[in-house]
Amino acid sequence: MSITVERIWWRPLDREEKIWVTIALIWCLGTFFMMPVWHVIAKQNTPNESYKVSVDDFEKIVIAFNEKYKVREESGVPVVHPPAGSDIYLAGTGIWQWSSILELEAGKEYRLHISSIKGGGDVAWQHGFSIVSAKFNANFMIVPGYDYVLKVTPTEAGEYGLICNEFCGIGHHLMAGKIIVKG
Amino acid sequence: MAEQFRTCPTTGLKVHLPAETLIKVNAVAAVVCLLVGGLAALLILLTRWPAIHLLDEEWFYRLLTAHALDMLIAWIIFFEVAGLYFGSTVLLNNRLPAPKVGWVAFILMVVGGAFINYTVLVGQATVAFTSYVPLKASPLYYLGIILFAVGALTAIGHFFAALVVAKKEKTYEGSLPIVTFGLMCAATIAVFTLLHGAAFYIPTFLWSAGILPHIDPEMYRLAFWALGHASQQINVCAMVAVWYLIATLTTGAKPLNEKLCRTAFLLYVLFINVASEHHLLVDPALSIWHKIVNTSYVMHLAVLASMIHAFAVPAMIEVAQRKKGFTKGLFEWLKKAPWGNPAFASMFISLMGFGFVGGITGVTFGTEQISIIRHNTWSITGHFHGTVVLGTTLAFMGITYYIVPLIFRRQIFSETMAKLSPYFFGGGVFIFANAMMFAGGYGIPRRHWDVTFAGAQFPFQFDPTAFFFLALTGLGGLLAIIGGALYVLNTVASVFIGKKIQ
Amino acid sequence: MSDHKEGFEAPGTFVIALVFLAVFVVVYVVNFKLLSNIWQIR
Amino acid sequence: MDEQKALSWQALYDNMWGIFALGIIVPTLIYTVWGLIEIATLPQMDVSKAMEALKPAVSQQAVPAAEAASAMAPEAATQAPAH
Numbered sequence: 001m002s003i004t005v006e007r008i009w010w011r012p013l014d015r016e017e018k019i020w021v022t023i024a025l026i027w028c029l030g031t032f033f034m035m036p037v038w039h040v041i042a043k044q045n046t047p048n049e050s051y052k053v054s055v056d057d058f059e060k061i062v063i064a065f066n067e068k069y070k071v072r073e074e075s076g077v078p079v080v081h082p083p084a085g086s087d088i089y090l091a092g093t094g095i096w097q098w099s100s101i102l103e104l105e106a107g108k109e110y111r112l113h114i115s116s117i118k119g120g121g122d123v124a125w126q127h128g129f130s131i132v133s134a135k136f137n138a139n140f141m142i143v144p145g146y147d148y149v150l151k152v153t154p155t156e157a158g159e160y161g162l163i164c165n166e167f168c169g170i171g172h173h174l175m176a177g178k179i180i181v182k183g
Numbered sequence: 184m185a186e187q188f189r190t191c192p193t194t195g196l197k198v199h200l201p202a203e204t205l206i207k208v209n210a211v212a213a214v215v216c217l218l219v220g221g222l223a224a225l226l227i228l229l230t231r232w233p234a235i236h237l238l239d240e241e242w243f244y245r246l247l248t249a250h251a252l253d254m255l256i257a258w259i260i261f262f263e264v265a266g267l268y269f270g271s272t273v274l275l276n277n278r279l280p281a282p283k284v285g286w287v288a289f290i291l292m293v294v295g296g297a298f299i300n301y302t303v304l305v306g307q308a309t310v311a312f313t314s315y316v317p318l319k320a321s322p323l324y325y326l327g328i329i330l331f332a333v334g335a336l337t338a339i340g341h342f343f344a345a346l347v348v349a350k351k352e353k354t355y356e357g358s359l360p361i362v363t364f365g366l367m368c369a370a371t372i373a374v375f376t377l378l379h380g381a382a383f384y385i386p387t388f389l390w391s392a393g394i395l396p397h398i399d400p401e402m403y404r405l406a407f408w409a410l411g412h413a414s415q416q417i418n419v420c421a422m423v424a425v426w427y428l429i430a431t432l433t434t435g436a437k438p439l440n441e442k443l444c445r446t447a448f449l450l451y452v453l454f455i456n457v458a459s460e461h462h463l464l465v466d467p468a469l470s471i472w473h474k475i476v477n478t479s480y481v482m483h484l485a486v487l488a489s490m491i492h493a494f495a496v497p498a499m500i501e502v503a504q505r506k507k508g509f510t511k512g513l514f515e516w517l518k519k520a521p522w523g524n525p526a527f528a529s530m531f532i533s534l535m536g537f538g539f540v541g542g543i544t545g546v547t548f549g550t551e552q553i554s555i556i557r558h559n560t561w562s563i564t565g566h567f568h569g570t571v572v573l574g575t576t577l578a579f580m581g582i583t584y585y586i587v588p589l590i591f592r593r594q595i596f597s598e599t600m601a602k603l604s605p606y607f608f609g610g611g612v613f614i615f616a617n618a619m620m621f622a623g624g625y626g627i628p629r630r631h632w633d634v635t636f637a638g639a640q641f642p643f644q645f646d647p648t649a650f651f652f653l654a655l656t657g658l659g660g661l662l663a664i665i666g667g668a669l670y671v672l673n674t675v676a677s678v679f680i681g682k683k684i685q
Numbered sequence: 686m687s688d689h690k691e692g693f694e695a696p697g698t699f700v701i702a703l704v705f706l707a708v709f710v711v712v713y714v715v716n717f718k719l720l721s722n723i724w725q726i727r
Numbered sequence: 728m729d730e731q732k733a734l735s736w737q738a739l740y741d742n743m744w745g746i747f748a749l750g751i752i753v754p755t756l757i758y759t760v761w762g763l764i765e766i767a768t769l770p771q772m773d774v775s776k777a778m779e780a781l782k783p784a785v786s787q788q789a790v791p792a793a794e795a796a797s798a799m800a801p802e803a804a805t806q807a808p809a810h
Contacts, residue, residue, distance in 0.1 A: 005358045007311060010733035017443055017494070020702055024490040028483035028705065031640045031713065035475045038701045038717075041745035043725040045552055050467035053770035061774065065495035075640050081592065087780065097640070126315045126400055128559045134646055136723040137626030139558040140465040143400045144317065147772045148467035153725035155710070161643030165559040165628030167311040169318060173240065173632040176639040178361075199781060222732035238710060270778075337797060358741050372749035379759065405762045417795045420770070439694070450744055475756050494702050498695035505694075513697040523789050542710045553716045624719070 016140055039181045049149040055124040057089060057145060059117040065089040070100075077177065085173035091130070092142050094121020098162055098169030103180045109153040116144035127165030131179060133158065137163060157183035186446035187278065191589055192685075198590070201282035202272040205589050206265045208289055209338075210583075213261035214674055215626025216296065220253030220370045221667050228664070230659030233635060233650060237453035240632045241306065247630060249303045251312035255333065255571065256414065257296050262579050263369065264288070264338040264422050269344035269586070270424070272365040276354040280344045283320040284337060291334030298327025311630055313407060316319045316398045325388035332380045339377075361438050361445065362431075362672035365424030368448045373417045386603075391394050401468045408459035415567065416455045419576040420448070421490070422533065425578045426496045431587055433521055436503035444495050454480040461545075471551065478549050486546050493538045497531075525601040527582025532609035533574050540566065540616050541569030559630075561656075569616040572663070577609055580670050587674065593681030600673040608666025614659030625649035 013021065039045050039153035066090065069080040081103040082088045088110050091099040097120060104110060116124040131138045135156075140148060154160075164175035189198050223246040228535060229237040238246065244467055272279050279285060301323070302308040308320035345366065353529055359367065383406035389395040427444070432438045438444045460477035480486060504516035521527045544566040548557040557563060584601055597599050625646050627634055634653070636642035693699055739745070 004356065005441065007357055008730060008733050008737070009445075010357065010736045011440065011442060012445060013440055014693060014694060015700050017440060018700065019492050021443070021487075023706065024487050024494075025659075027709070028487045028490075028566075031546065032475075032482045032548065033484075034717075035479065038552050039471065041723070042552070042721065043721050044555065044723055044726060045727050046465055046471060046555060047727060048471045052468075052769050052773035053774065057772070057774045061777050061781065064262075064778060068781050077640065079675045087777065089777075092546055100800065101641075116254035122316045125317060126404075128628065130559065130626060131425060132643055132645070132685075135771060136556065136719070137559065137560065138723045138726065140555070141463075141467070141558070143404070143467055144800075145399065146401055146467040151727045155724050161626075163445075163626075163628060163643055165508050165631070166315070167244070167313070167630040169316075170240065170244070170309070172635075174636070174639045176636045176641050176643050178641050178643070221742060329750065343743070343747075358737060364740075365688050368746070368750070371747045374747070375751050375754055386723065399766070401766050405759065405766065409754075442736075449740070449746065451751050452750035456750075458756040463762075468753060468769050469762060470765055473761055473765055477762075481757065490702075493705065494698060498698040499702060501695040501698045513700055516697060538705055539708060541711050543705075546709075547713050547716050550716070553720055556716070661717075 004090045010105030012057045025167060033043055039138040041081065043153075046153055047148065049151075051147040051149070052145060053147045055115075055117055055144050058089075059119065060114045061113075062089045062117055066100050071103065074101060079180070082110070085110065087111045087113060089113045090129075091115050091117040091119065092118055092125065092164060092168070092175065093119025094123050094125060096121075096164070096175040098175070098177035100146035101178055101180060103182065104154050106154050106157045106181050106183050109151055112150045112152050113147050114140065114142050114150065115147050116142050126166055127164045127168050127175070130163045132161040132163055141166065154179075154181040157181045187353050190438045192380065193548035196589070197481055199272045199277045201285075202268050202279040205279065205282060205285040205289065206268045206586070209265035209268070210590070211263050211294060211678065212259050212289070212296075213514060214671060216253045216257035216261060217576050217667070218671050219300065220258055221249075221254065221654055221664065221671065222345065223250035224660070224667075225664050228657060228660040230632070231653065235654055235657070236633070241309070244262065244309045244311065244630075245303055248309060248311050249300060250298060252299050253296075254576075255312065257299075259418050259571070259575060259579070260331075260335050260414075262659045263373070264292075265586075265676060266421060267338065267342040267366055267423070268345075269590070270363040271310050271342050271349065273589075274360055274363050275346075277345055277349040277352070278347045279341070281341065284341050287523065288334045288337035288341065291330050291337065295327045295329070295334060297330030298323050298330065302327065302665050313405075313411060313564065314387070315399050316390070316403045319391055322388055323394040325384055325391055327387060328436035329381065329384050332377045332384065334619070336374065336377045339373050341664055342366075358441075361441060361660050362428045364425050364445060365420060366447050367425065368452045369417050369424065369451050372400050372413065372456060376410050376413040376417060379406050379413070382406055384412075389587065391581075400503060401466065404466060406461060408462045409456070412459040412462060413456045415571055416451070416458070419455065420425050420451050420572055422537070422578045423448070423492045423496075425582050426492070426530055426534055429578070429581055429585075430496055430574075431527050432499050432515075433524050433527040433530070434503045436499040436650040438495060439499050439502060443491055445464060445529075445665040447488040447491040448496070450484050453484070455485040457481060458549060461549040461554070464549070464551050465558045472583055474551050478551055478554075483546070486542075489538070489542055493534065493542070498533055523602055524584075525605055526581040526584045528602075529605040530586075531611070533577040533581065536577065536613060537570055537574030540613060541566060541571075541574050544620060545570060555653045557623065559628060560623035561627045561629050562620045562631045565616045565619030565623060568612060568619065573609060573616060575613040576603060577612075580598070580608065581605065587677050587681070589648055591681075591683045594684060596673050596681045604666050604669040604673065606666070608663050611659050611661070611663030611666055615656055615663055616659075618655035618659055622649050622652035622656060623631060625652075627653065
């Protein structure tokens with residue numbers, strides 16, 4: 001096996017190399033500019049609004065929110081129906097549950113704040129916020145101490161699953177809830 | 184000094200004996216880790232296959248943690264250290280400047296690896312690979328990772344020192360050979376990675392020991408992925424270097440244009456590490472501009488690099504093959520390639536698999552907005568099994584068939600096993616990774632013990648098609664495990680009972 | 686080897702590369718299509 | 728002449744420590760430093776405003792005027808004597 005390198009290896013590219021590098025570069029730049037362009041032309045984008053908030057403060061807000069808009073309970077979990085267009089709050093809890101079942105109206109935009117609270121447990125974990133349905137899934141991170149604001153418009157009525165998809169301890173796989181969207 | 188070298192009769196390469204011993208021990212440690220990680224893989228696989236659902240939840244998460252650490256960190260970094268010593272000594276007719284330092288590094292890594300495996304297996308560190316705070320493991324776990332990282336850093340420092348010595352003692356002329364140049368780039372990427380590892384594992388260790396009160400979870404995520412994702416970029420870079428090496432060894436090919444290949448490696452060094460952002464695209468706190476610039480490796484320049492390598496490696500093989508007279512049509516060169524040579528088969532499957540399965544999906548899922556539908560689903564797991572397993576692991580398996588005769592001076596125990604292994608492994612992981620990605624498309628989460636949500640308050644029912652892909656993942660995984668077992672058994676048998684080569 | 690040639694030195698590889706690019710484009714476009722099916726989020 | 732140019736480019740690529748330095752500095756600045764600055768300078772959520780909006784709904788027979796006044800100008804309400 002030869003391991004010597006030619007003395008001069010700096011030389012022009014062959015034709016096919018030039019063509020391929022050009023094609024590849026165009027594709028790479030295209031996929032790069034697609035991201036800012038999609039922010040302008042499309043309605044499915046990563047939200048750009050978030051805040052710092054202490055775990056206890058967010059818990060206070062979630063409790064107040066649930067109390068104010070609770071319409072009923074399902075298996076001990078409050079179902080809340082906030083007014084369309086309002087600020088709404090949802091948290092993953094330290095006992096591997098979701099803080100409420102949201103009941104939303106289709107076609108209305110909400111400012112959905114997501115974060116993590118202790119909720120009767122000892123620790124506010126990181127969670128994965130994953131809306132799942134037969135048609136799609138959408139995923140965001142829940143990080144304790146941070147309020148992530150998703151300006152979300154449920155487009156179609158139905159019942160959607162809400163599961164945790166970030167490992168958050170031993171109760172992780174039981175952490176399933178739902179979001180109800182009314183037509 | 185002279186008696187510390189031997190000359191390989193077949194290749195004519197000069198081998199520094201202390202370096203040879205270090206290459207041996209690191210390679211053996213790597214294969215042991217692959218074995219442990221592989222056993223964990225089998226058990227996890229049989230648990231995520233809903234029809235079998237083997238382990239209980241506690242053991243599932245423990246073994247998932249162990250599998251990730253033994254594979255993504257231990258197997259690959261041990262092997263890379265062996266590769267770095269090889270690239271900086273044997274390929275350069277060079278010596279390893281301080282073999283004792285090599286032993287210190289090795290011992291640190293072994294002790295670190297032992298701490299990690301012990302704490303995880305006894306249940307003191309069921310925190311998954313990421314150990315996202317505030318999930319807390321015992322301090323020994325973090326200490327294990329720190330020791331491992333310090334050991335790896337020491338080995339990399341040693342590699343750079345060897346390069347300096349080689350240059351000073353003029354053991355080679357002109358530029359570094361492309362393989363060593365690629366390894367040097369991988370080592371640079373590794374230093375970035377391991378420094379970030381130190382920057383947050385040390386505070387996290389102190390937090391776990393009760394000394395620090397709080398670790399900011401978002402800062403932890405930012406720093407963790409500079410280790411967790413960037414460590415896989417070391418693999419990409421090292422794997423590409425191995426492609427060039429195997430292409431040369433098996434077909435006598437030479438890079439068509441070194442300028443192009445080296446520029447591509449340089450683009451890796453500059454930009455590949457920022458793609459740690461792939462894990463933070465749907466995180467709070469970071470702006471969309473930080474996300475877009477970083478997730479795209481700065482305008483996809485590192486993707487351009489991969490596309491260059493993906494062209495340059497088969498092109499150099501094609502040119503070499505055409506010179507041998509395989510000039511009929513477009514693909515005679517490929518049909519008549521040495522497919523019976525396990526190193527070639529591994530390399531070419533690795534090349535294609537990395538590009539078509541891992542690479543395409545990596546760029547696509549790493550697009551800022553597309554992350555919304557892929558983040559933390561099984562699609563991501565499918566993607567990185569396409570890169571790290573089908574790509575890196577298979578390439579490393581391929582080069583083993585040269586390392587065993589050259590360094591261990593043993594014949595490969597069974598030619599048949601060696602021939603079959605890459606096809607089983609490559610085919611298995613191909614099915615497995617793709618099936619995972621389809622399952623993830625239905626929203627099947629990663630790191631999840633039970634996607635039927637039995638016993639949950641509000642169980643969600645996934646589309647039945649998703650369960651077809653879960654089963655297909657299981658089947659593909661079993662095939663891959665057969666291929667992996669063939670490799671491990673064959674390698675171990677060759678090293679210990681293979682026929683000696685004088 | 687480096688001297689300029691009119692034809693391609695590695696036409697087979699070039700075809701493989703174009704197939705690769707085609708698959709890439711398909712996967713990329715399909716994913717954006719899937720993305721456009723979800724709720725409006727901004 | 729051409730060879731001289733090629734050699735100087737090659738020397739650039741042979742500069743191991745230059746590549747090493749760039750490989751550490753570039754991603755550290757673009758990814759880590761920029762990211763840490765963004766996380767560190769993230770604004771605080773306005774908790775009191777959020778809580779204000781979530782006050783229990785006022786029932787019809789309650790004292791709307793005082794409530795409204797305190798909601799509008801909390802400082803003024805605290806200074807005013809209690810009813």
